[in-house]
Amino acid sequence: MSNIRHLFLASRSGLLGFRHVGAAKVKFSINGQHFATASSIKSPEIQIQSFTEKVPNPPLEKHDHFRLSELFTLKDLFDARVHLGHKKGCRHRLMEPYLYNSSLDYDILDLDKTEEHLRLALNVTAQTAYRGGIILFVSRRRQFCHLVETTAKECGEYAHTRYWQGGLLTNAHIQYGQGVRLPDLIIFLSTLNNVFQQHVAIRDAAKMNIPTIGVVDSNCNPSSITYPVPGNDDTPVAMELYCRLFKMSINRAKDKRRQMELLQGLSEPSSSSS
Amino acid sequence: WCSLIQSLSKPSCNSVMMLFSHFQLLIFPELEMNKIFESVCFFFFLVSINFFNHPLSFWSLYTIIHDRFRSIAYLFPSGLFEKKARPFMKHPDEVFPKQRAVQWGPDGRPFHFLFYTGKQSYYSLMHELYAKVLNIEKHQDRLRAKGLFSAEPKQISLGTSRWLTKEELEATLVETISSHDYDRFIQLMERMLSMPYSSLEEEFILRYRQQLEAQSMHQIVPPLQKDEKGVDFSTAEGKRKTSRSSVVVRDCGSGRITINGEDYLHYFPVLQDREQLMFPLQFAGVLGRFDLEATVSGGGRSSQAGALRLAISKALLSFLSETEGEAMRQAGLLTPDPRVRERKKPGQEGARRKFTWKKR
Numbered sequence: 001m002s003n004i005r006h007l008f009l010a011s012r013s014g015l016l017g018f019r020h021v022g023a024a025k026v027k028f029s030i031n032g033q034h035f036a037t038a039s040s041i042k043s044p045e046i047q048i049q050s051f052t053e054k055v056p057n058p059p060l061e062k063h064d065h066f067r068l069s070e071l072f073t074l075k076d077l078f079d080a081r082v083h084l085g086h087k088k089g090c091r092h093r094l095m096e097p098y099l100y101n102s103s104l105d106y107d108i109l110d111l112d113k114t115e116e117h118l119r120l121a122l123n124v125t126a127q128t129a130y131r132g133g134i135i136l137f138v139s140r141r142r143q144f145c146h147l148v149e150t151t152a153k154e155c156g157e158y159a160h161t162r163y164w165q166g167g168l169l170t171n172a173h174i175q176y177g178q179g180v181r182l183p184d185l186i187i188f189l190s191t192l193n194n195v196f197q198q199h200v201a202i203r204d205a206a207k208m209n210i211p212t213i214g215v216v217d218s219n220c221n222p223s224s225i226t227y228p229v230p231g232n233d234d235t236p237v238a239m240e241l242y243c244r245l246f247k248m249s250i251n252r253a254k255d256k257r258r259q260m261e262l263l264q265g266l267s268e269p270s271s272s273s274s
Numbered sequence: 275w276c277s278l279i280q281s282l283s284k285p286s287c288n289s290v291m292m293l294f295s296h297f298q299l300l301i302f303p304e305l306e307m308n309k310i311f312e313s314v315c316f317f318f319f320l321v322s323i324n325f326f327n328h329p330l331s332f333w334s335l336y337t338i339i340h341d342r343f344r345s346i347a348y349l350f351p352s353g354l355f356e357k358k359a360r361p362f363m364k365h366p367d368e369v370f371p372k373q374r375a376v377q378w379g380p381d382g383r384p385f386h387f388l389f390y391t392g393k394q395s396y397y398s399l400m401h402e403l404y405a406k407v408l409n410i411e412k413h414q415d416r417l418r419a420k421g422l423f424s425a426e427p428k429q430i431s432l433g434t435s436r437w438l439t440k441e442e443l444e445a446t447l448v449e450t451i452s453s454h455d456y457d458r459f460i461q462l463m464e465r466m467l468s469m470p471y472s473s474l475e476e477e478f479i480l481r482y483r484q485q486l487e488a489q490s491m492h493q494i495v496p497p498l499q500k501d502e503k504g505v506d507f508s509t510a511e512g513k514r515k516t517s518r519s520s521v522v523v524r525d526c527g528s529g530r531i532t533i534n535g536e537d538y539l540h541y542f543p544v545l546q547d548r549e550q551l552m553f554p555l556q557f558a559g560v561l562g563r564f565d566l567e568a569t570v571s572g573g574g575r576s577s578q579a580g581a582l583r584l585a586i587s588k589a590l591l592s593f594l595s596e597t598e599g600e601a602m603r604q605a606g607l608l609t610p611d612p613r614v615r616e617r618k619k620p621g622q623e624g625a626r627r628k629f630t631w632k633k634r
Binding site for chain 2: 132134136146149150152153156157158159160162165168175176177179180181183
């Protein structure tokens with residue numbers, strides 16, 4: 001899992017520096033398992049290391065190894081109404097750099113910035129999925145709960161669109177049992193909960209050193225999120241677009257992984273025999 | 275680990291296995307619980323084979339398994355009074371409680387996609403349910419578009435059924451849910467039922483409904499049977515206090531009564547008990563007509579007599595008409611007597627009697 005740490009550090013340099021990242025301290029150990037017994041830390045790490053040692057990982061400096069920029073264009077974002085924000089009164093101060101303009105008091109997000117951030121986010125997702133990381137989709141919007149859960153099911157990852165119990169990440173060993181593996185990446189398709197406050201999982205993920213991707217609307221706080229993606233989180237079209245993009249990137253990464261493993265499997269017997 | 279150490283100190287868990295597992299924990303702390311169980315099971319097997327110096331044959335294994343308690347008691351004599359504190363050799367599964375099966379694979383990835391919610395079975399059920407609601411709505415929209423939407427489609431026959439209670443749902447899901455969760459589930463189910471084309475998911479809905487047993491007020495009449503000689507007979511059971519009896523009433527023509535193989539005069543020397551036996555026959559006016567073969571066990575003489583009376587009355591119903599049966603019911607012959615011995619309460623001498631009250 002130290003590979004995910006390297007990924008995190010390398011990609012941070014690519015981001016614009018005005019927002020503060022909550023997870024500043026990086027430890028060379030697995031996400032969240034600092035308090036576990038020696039036995040439970042050892043077993044998953046051994047497995048993960050053997051998982052990564054077999055197949056060489058794609059270089060992190062190359063920003064688009066999986067060619068995810070082909071998945072969407074600026075026009076697609078505009079057609080899906082991703083640029084539409086809330087009214088001026090709902091505007092969050094820290095979202096002002098991401099806004100392009102506001103017409104009749106309705107805020108409009110800058111799609112150039114959105115495109116760049118979305119590319120970064122999809123790259124991170126694909127790289128995590130390639131290394132067999134656990135991705136958790138979180139959204140507290142009842143309208144899109146079913147959509148998010150189906151997306152997660154279809155790409156073989158995990159979802160949590162229900163009431164967030166306090167200790168799910170911070171008290172995991174008591175909630176789930178000893179030796180549980182926490183998610184390696186959390187994707188927020190909506191950062192607010194039902195009472196228009198910031199979702200508890202953002203703060204908890206920052207505490208547990210888990211990188212987060214979040215679709216931030218003009219009324220959201222982008223500061224604690226590792227890879228914010230300024231965009232509309234209220235329209236069904238926009239949500240379907242995001243779900244489709246994340247699903248495709250994860251599937252691409254997993255398919256590539258399987259291909260590489262097959263190639264490795266084919267080349268290994270020949271190398272051992274020689 | 276703490277639980278193991280605590281259980282070691284408790285007098286009820288003093289065993290060879292516990293000592294070994296504790297020893298293992300001290301020397302090899304990184305072993306997980308499963309590995310400890312495996313090694314303990316292996317040790318158990320070794321000990322059971324080697325301890326008794328038997329050659330490894332089927333018979334020796336059989337005797338080891340069955341006589342192991344006696345062998346252990348012989349090999350490790352203990353002067354302790356508490357039987358549970360003496361050394362024992364049991365399979366670790368019997369000693370340690372079964373833990374919940376691990377929910378993730380060897381790479382740490384959980385099996386269920388809703389694992390991180392905490393209540394995976396309940397939320398997956400809600401997800402499935404909502405998917406079905408959407409499916410029905412889509413079907414209805416398609417029919418409306420084609421113009422084939424009918425106002426009176428086939429309805430699900432619920433009959434006398436009710437929704438599963440919260441406890442029953444918890445048992446199906448193998449998970450605890452709150453009452454709020456349960457209410458939400460019922461709300462969504464009711465919404466699905468209210469849709470006109472809900473018969474699409476009939477099987478799913480009926481899975482979560484429980485049939486109510488129709489409690490009829492009618493007395494169940496035992497069937498009239500015929501034996502080889504062509505004689506009508508019927509059987510019935512009766513109980514009173516702790517006595518249970520079973521009676522076979524034959525339409526012979528003699529008035530013989532046999533109880534547990536003995537004649538009723540010998541079995542019940544007291545007149546009162548014999549009166550109880552005869553009362554149903556005398557009430558119906560069939561004193562000399564039937565032959566009775568009875569078995570009774572438990573209780574004292576009076577309660578046995580009462581149990582027999584109830585059994586006779588029930589068996590007699592198949593020979594009598596409905597009005598006569600109704601008359602018997604009104605006389606109280608068909609009602610089992612609910613009175614049982616009341617328990618003694620602490621602070622009192624008996625069930626009701628208090629200790630003698632002394633003014634000073």
